[in-house]
Every structure is written in C-alpha cells, then in structure tokens.
Amino acid sequence: MRRYSSDWYWYYAINYTLVIIIIFPIYWTLISSFKKPSELITSEPTFYPHDLTLQYYDQIWNFDRLKRLQDTESEDSESSGVEIESKFRLDGEGVKRPFMNSAIVSAGTIILTIIVCTLGGYALTVLNTPLKNFFFLLVILPILIPGISLIIPLYKLLKDLGLTNTHLGLILIHTCGMLPLGIFMMRNAFNSIPSSLREVAMLEGSSELKIITSVMLPLAIPGLLTVMVFAMYVSWNDYIYAFIFINSPENTMLNISLMKIALGGSQFEMKWGSLTAGSIVSFLPIIIFYTFLQQYFVRGVTGSAVKE
Template sequence: MTQDTTRSPDLSATASGPDRAGSGPAGRPPVSRRRKKNRAWDEVPRWHIYLPLGIYLVFTLVPFYWILLFALRPTGSTSLVPWPLTFDHFEKVWTERSFATYFENSLLTGVATLIMTTLVALAGGYALARFDFKVKRWFMLALLCSQFVPGALLLVPLFQIFADLSLINSLMSVIIAETVFQLPLSIILISGFIRNVPYSLEEAAWVDGCSRFTAFRVVVLPMLRPGLVAVGSFAFVHSWNHFLFALMFLNSQDKQTIPVGLNTLMGADSVDLGALAAGGVIAAVPVVIVFAFIQKWLVTGFSAGAVKG
C-alpha cells in the first residue's frame, strides 16, 4: 500500500494572515488603526470640544431668552430676569389681537398643506422611482429648476388665477399655493426614498396575487415612514411660517394667519414689544413641539431620501 503524502494547505496560517497583516473585516479599518484613532480622540482636551459648542449654544439660545424675557416681564420693566412673571402679554394677543383665530387658521392651512403635499408627492415620487419614460430626465431637471423661482415672482399670475376661481380671501388659495411650491422638493425626496426600497419586494407581492396598488400599500408604504415624516414636517413648517401668500391672498382679519398677525403688532410709530414677543412665542411653540417628537424620523428621512439607492 502506498501512503498519501500530499500535504493539505495550512488553513490556520491562511486564516491568521489578515490578522498578522493588520487588516480587519471587509469595509472596516484594521483593529490597531481604530484603536490608535480612539486613543488620539481620547487625548484631545475636553475644552477643545465644549468651548466651541458652548459658544454656539450661547448664540443660539440668547435670542430665545430675549423673546421670553420681553414676553414674561411686566411692561416698562428693564430687568434682565423675568420677575415677577406676568402673562398679560399672552392674554392680550390671544384675546384682544385675535391670535386665537390666527392660530386656528395657521393650523388648518398647515395640516391641509401637509396632507395634500404628501399624497401628491407619493404618487409623483413613485412614478419617478419605478417607471421609465422619455422625458424623465427633463422632468427631474424642471423640478430642480423650479426651486430657483421665488414665490414673489409669481404673485401676480397666481392672484389673477385665484381671482378667476373666486378663491381670493379663502384659505384654499393659500393651501393650493403652498402645496404647489412644496411639491418639487417633496417629489424628489420621496422618489429617492422609494429607490432605496428593493424592487424585488414588490415583485414578490405581485407573485402572491397583490395588485400594484396593494403591493405599494402593504410593502412599500410602511417602509416610507421616515420619508413621509420628513416631507410632511417640511411642508407643515413652511406653510406655518410663510408670510407672503397669506398677506396677498387673504383680506379679512378673520382669515389671516399667525405671520400676518405678528405683522399687525408693529405699528407705524410704535411697537408693543411685549405683545410681539408673546406672539412670537405662541408661533414658535407648536413647531418646537413637533420637531421634538419627530427629530429622529426627520434626520433619517432627509438622509435616506437624498441618496440614490
């Protein structure tokens, strides 16, 4: 009998080769390099980090504190501390200056713009992400170029269109104008997010007997939650803060929104700083609350929708 003298390769040496060479798993830097980087980061003095952040925080929070100071301290007071606290300015703007009506109109306009923008952007974004047509590139270019057109440039034709439709002094005119101006960016974001959803998931749903709409509703739509939050919040905040459309298309006081209401607090000869500051706080609080709850979804949605999958 002959003995097989063929030697098998040294698997242990091969497996340990990358470790000896100092390379880590695919796509990751070597362990030694990561450790050196972490040690270098730990050696950075803490004040190099906290000092710039502290300066930035001061520049960010001082204007907010100044607004709260004027809103909460009594009229005529020059103290840098809002004491004794008074809510007279809030009561004045909410009741005497009709801010309750302005708040309701702004909320209605913002929510309606959010819903209309999200629905139309879903349809347009899905078409751009899943279908190929001849003018697709030109359509995308037109969407991008429309972002360079200021809203003030289109006020006259928009006013004429809404006048012909008998929509002047109606909140619907502001809702339509806000939706139209929000759609290009919203469609681009939604289409980028849909591209990151594997097309094979929809095909598998079709094989199981789902229609295209059912597959979109069951498979794709749940995965678009961060993108929908990003688009909806952006549309709501822009509509809530926009001043020009409400000023031009709404005439009566009971139809005005909060930005126009804040403008009415500034007279030709004098400005009620306490009332103006209280109105600014009322205008800012809803937006701050919304962003506090959706910030995680907002960052995820913008980052995912901005990258082509």
C-alpha cells in the same frame, strides 16, 4: 456607542456649546415676552425676568381690537344696545380664529403634500414613467423663482378660480411650492430602497398602490416625515401669500395677525413685548408637531432595520 467612548467629552462638549449658542436667541425671545416694559428696554439687560408679566400673552391671545386703544370705552359700546352681527364684531376673539385658520391650512398642506409627493416621487423613481427626467426637472422649477415675482399673475388666477380669500387657495399654492423639495426627498427615499423588495411583492400579485403603502412607504418614513415637517414649516410660516391673498378679517392667518399686533397701530411703532410673545405663540405648535413626529423618526429607522 463604544465607538465614540474615547471622544466622549468632545462629543458632548461640542454639542452642548452648540446648544447654548443656538438656544440663546430663542431663550432671549422667551424671557423678553415675560418682561415688563421698563425691564425690556434697558441698558442693564437681565438674563431672566425679575418681574414676571403675562400682559403680552393676554393681549395677544385675548386680543381685542376694539379695546386696544380705548380701555374705558369698550363697556359703553357693549351697553349701547346696538346689535351688530357677530360676523362683523372682531373684539375679544384674539388670535384664536387666525390660529385655527393657520392650523387648517397647515393640515391641508401637509396631507395634500404627502399624497402628491409620494405618488410623484414613486412614479419618477421606481416606475418606468416616460419623460421621467424631464418631469423631474420641471418639478424642481418652483424653487427657482421668488414667489413675489408671481404675485400678480397668481392673484388674477386665484380670482378667476374663485380661490382668493379661501383656505383652499393657500393650500394649493403651498403644496405647489412644496413639490420640488417633497418630490426630491421622496425620490431620494425610494432610491435607497432595494428594488428586489418591490419585485417580490409584484410576484405576489400586489397592485402598485398596495406596494407603495405596505412595502415602500414604511421604509421611506424618515423621508416622508421630513416632507411633513417641511410642509408644516412652509405653510405655517408663510407670510407673503397669506398677506396678499386673504382679504377678510375672519380668514386672516396667524402670522399676519401677530405682525399687526407687534407693529402696532402707527407707522413706526415696534412693540418688542408683543413681538416676542407672538413669536412664542406661533412657535409652539410647530415645535409640538415636530416633537410628536420625532418618535416616529426613531421608530421608522429601527423598523426598517428589522425588516432588512
């Protein structure tokens, strides 16, 4: 810390300036999601909501597709006595179901990604795998072509495999999309670990899997966590695959639902309130996940320092 003491002021001045610049659009999104419509669109912008409202959050979280347009009618439809199977009723569920769907897909993607990328990265770095460089180049390929270019062949493939409209289909696609970054990151992480550590463990007779989990992975934690954050980011924020490959209301992903609410029922509508509130709703989980991983970032780094 002493190293920086002479530039103490500069260090914090730069950081706090950046913080203000970077936070501002997010702050603006946040306060806008609490403003009443008349305060939302005005030529005298307010920098904090003078008249707090939770109407957009209420609308999103308890979003009732049948209630949106006809407030009075919903009671009649309850009392009409017609029982429609719960599966086909969409009212009152809000975005809870889409939220769960997105959580499942994200969790699946994270887990599958770290397994596949750790093994792959290890094999392509530490081990003497044949065709190493060729495989590595192959694995990089998915970032080189826009996803939308492959939509139609992918759709056909998923349909043949029976994976359209399923979470598993999305998980596999997202994991495949994570391969370049994941394997690259894991490769860098394993590369920086001295090979002597592995040799010692091998002399002790450990198996390759044992070496990975007990020796190598603890040292590669910053890389691993980064891969997890990215996997979460990629699957949680995905729009195009979730939009195209999911066809039933009960399997809809969060982003799709939020966009539908924000863009409203008609062609040109733009509901700033719902849009901002929706983005905060989709924003929070990933922030919590990141903050949760932060502590391990630090622990991982100090841990490796101790061992060395």
